[in-house]
Amino acid sequence: MKIKWGALVVAGSGKVGGHVAARNSSGAYLRTKVTPVNPKTVDQIAARARLGANAKAWGGITQDQRDAWNQNSVDFNSKNIFGDKIKLSGINVFSRLNNNLLLIGETTLDTPPVAESFAGPTTVSVVSNVQGGVLTISPDFAVPVGAKGVVRMTSPQSAGKKFVKSEFRVIDIADAGSAAPYDVAAAYQAKFGALPLEGQKVFVEIYLISTSTGIASQRTIGSTITIDQV
Numbered sequence: 001m002k003i004k005w006g007a008l009v010v011a012g013s014g015k016v017g018g019h020v021a022a023r024n025s026s027g028a029y030l031r032t033k034v035t036p037v038n039p040k041t042v043d044q045i046a047a048r049a050r051l052g053a054n055a056k057a058w059g060g061i062t063q064d065q066r067d068a069w070n071q072n073s074v075d076f077n078s079k080n081i082f083g084d085k086i087k088l089s090g091i092n093v094f095s096r097l098n099n100n101l102l103l104i105g106e107t108t109l110d111t112p113p114v115a116e117s118f119a120g121p122t123t124v125s126v127v128s129n130v131q132g133g134v135l136t137i138s139p140d141f142a143v144p145v146g147a148k149g150v151v152r153m154t155s156p157q158s159a160g161k162k163f164v165k166s167e168f169r170v171i172d173i174a175d176a177g178s179a180a181p182y183d184v185a186a187a188y189q190a191k192f193g194a195l196p197l198e199g200q201k202v203f204v205e206i207y208l209i210s211t212s213t214g215i216a217s218q219r220t221i222g223s224t225i226t227i228d229q230v
Helices: 041-061 065-076 090-103 185-190
Strands: 002-005 009-016 017-022 025-032 124-129 133-141 147-153 170-172 201-211 220-225
Touching: 041 065, 041 124, 090 201, 090 220, 124 201, 124 220, 133 185, 133 201, 170 185
Parallel strands: none
Antiparallel strands: 002 009, 009 017, 017 025, 124 133, 147 170, 147 201, 201 220
């Protein structure tokens, strides 16, 4: 469990005993820990396979290469749930970048790339209309050369829902040149079985991954309530 200390405790994340500390748009809260069932979905199996492949690959590279990842990991510092900077280890960076590359179907890395800022879309709008089976997303710029776009969406949600996190699923990988409006209706149906109905809300999260380095951009989220209009 992670706890951030102030005069007393100012933030918490994780589990201890039978309780879980978390945070949403309304602030921090504590709830009873519930152990979910493990449905072993196709997505879960694929994600675990990528993690396993990366762990095995780390043991297969040379010690000089591992030393290079460890020495350069400081260039890839991340932030924890509280927004504080954390130092990643070499294997953390190796796994993160190669997991991204495997996700988009690209060749993995044995040596660390040069750390670089990689900007993605800052806004994305969604149109969901029962008439004509329309479901499109419109990021504010096209997927550039040297990158692929990851499109994650949720199954149909209640119109009043404001926050989602674990509900996102990868539905498509957009190639370079993909631009607004991007039709995701077929990909959505393939993942969730049907398009949203009138009054249901759908969320989308998009980000870019460099095809050469595995570095990902920031993530941008949008949502809309499905209409039924001609």
